[in-house]
Amino acid sequence: MSDHFVVLGAGFAALTAARTLRSKAPQARITLVAHKAEFVYLPSLIWVPTGVRKSSDLVIDLAPFLHKHRIDFLAAEVTGLQDGGRTVLTTGGPVENDGLIIATGGRFIKKLPGIEHAIALCEGVAAAEKIRERLLAMDSGRIACGFGGNPQEPTAARGGPMFELLFGIDTWLRRQRKRDKVELVFFNASDKPGQRLGERAVTNLLSHMAKRRIDTHLGHKPLRMSPEGVETEGGLVKADLILFMPGMTGPSWTHNSELPRSPGGFIQADAHCAVPGFERVFVAGDAGSYPGPDWLPKQAHMADLQAKAAAENLLLVMQGQPAQHVPKAELVCIVDTVDSGILVFRDENKTIVLPPSRAFTWAKRWFEGKYLKDYRSA
Incomplete structure (x- = not known):
């Protein structure tokens, strides 16, 4: 049998x-x-x-x-x-x-008071569609974007998509000629968010935010969320739309x-x-x-x-044999901005961060098609 x-x-x-x-x-x-x-x-x-x-x-x-x-x-x-x-x-x-x-x-940790006022992108297609609806209806205001972690397990965070969402929204607002009327702010409890990507990547991402006139509110733990915005230990981050990725468990x-x-x-x-x-x-x-x-x-x-x-x-x-395969620890990420991408690669020996290039955006889209082809053509 x-x-x-x-x-x-x-x-x-x-x-x-x-x-x-x-x-x-x-x-x-x-x-x-x-x-x-x-x-x-x-x-x-x-x-x-x-x-x-x-x-x-x-x-x-x-x-x-x-x-x-x-x-x-x-x-x-x-x-x-x-x-x-x-x-x-x-x-x-x-x-x-x-x-x-x-x-x-x-699953996401949803213990932060008032978290129902935020939208978490990675919860699925319904959340992504809701964000789109809010963006289309917004002609002015302020968008706060951030991510949290798991205090008991620092690696249990998903910050990459939030950097991409933030930069993508900035690009989209510029194309819609709304950027001057919509402010963007990135908030995080750490003063150097995204450390898993490596020190160089964090410096690069924060520099990218500054170039795009994206405000930052860093190093202050979020306490609660409300229709007015995100209250942190460092004060209130006012927002008409909160995009937040909680930590995971x-x-x-x-x-x-x-x-x-x-x-x-x-x-x-x-x-x-x-x-x-x-x-x-x-x-x-x-x-x-x-x-x-x-x-x-x-x-x-x-x-x-x-x-x-x-x-x-x-x-x-x-088969009665001992397990012998160990998955290689490897991080491969293209932080997409819709019109370009920043490549971040990290393993136990090196960290590589390459500057923004349109080629990386097309590479990310090509990989999506290649990956899904096996399922679409099955």
């Missing part, structure tokens, strides 16, 4: 894990468990508010992909684990497995399991993406907390690397 592998999620890590398992284990049974059989290309949400992309461009029906790779699908929410991970509890009933990869993603369903969790609330993983104390259970992407440098990114590229390693290690363990 063939092995049955279960993958939880339908994002970057989940789909890469499922595809890797299928390529290495053609006879295995694979089941994907997620809320919907669709994939949202989150990195391009930055372009929806400025009209470069429509939401429909970024939401992919996974039915062809699942059929091509012979992957079963269960539309359900994960609620917990039993039997040391051999049984996944879901709203669609229990799912037994011989090997499990958890890739259900993280692990999936809520893990509270109903015995999975080990990091101080920040993520599923604890070892260097091979295995969950300590759980046999044949691995984690990949934003759901996990991994050993590595303090700048280890929560981004799609890293999720793909972790997923591939997790899938390959699971297959080794199934």
Whole structure:
């Protein structure tokens, strides 16, 4: 009887894990468990508010992909684990497995009072469309843009998209001839936001803000949000529109399991993406907390690397061999401004920051098309 592998999620890590398992284990049974059989290309949400992309461009029906790779699908929410991970509890009933990869993603920390007055871009297409609606209706006023973190796990922040959204809105406002009537301000609790990108990148980004006449309110912890703006320890940042990316933590369903969790609330993983104390259970992407440098990114590229390693290690363990694949710690980011892009690359040996170039914007769009081609043409 063939092995049955279960993958939880339908994002970057989940789909890469499922595809890797299928390529290495053609006879295995694979089941994907997620809320919907669709994939949202989150990195391009930055372009929806400025009209470069429509939401429909970024939401992919996974039915062809699942059929091509012979992957079963269960539309359900994960609620917990039993039997040391051999049984996944879901709203669609229990799912037994011989090997499990958890890739259900993280969730945003929404404890800041008044956070309902802000829009978080990476919550999905609805949030991106709401930002676009607000921008189209705005002829004057002030937009405050920022991001938060997880005090217990500094790497659990997603600042890159907010830099891109900020610069993209600035470019769009200029093209609409509204920029002189709409002020932009960037706020953050750190006086050097975006440290995971490296010191040079932070200096470059702040310099870019100054050139674009974007105000900054840095080094002051946000206390609450309201229709008037963002109140911080350093005073009120007035705003008619607040765009804020909260810090991240692990999936809520893990509270109903015995999975080990990091101080920040993520599923604890070892260097091979295995969950300590759980046999044949691995984690990949934003759901996990991994050993590595303090700048280890929560981004799609890293999720793909972790997923591939997790899938390959699971297959080794199934064969009675020790896990040996360790995902390379690597950050690759093009901070897009709609009309140009700043390339940031970082690994454990070097950091590279290249100045704005239109070529990087086109490279980012080319990569989007290349990545989604596998799913659109499945």
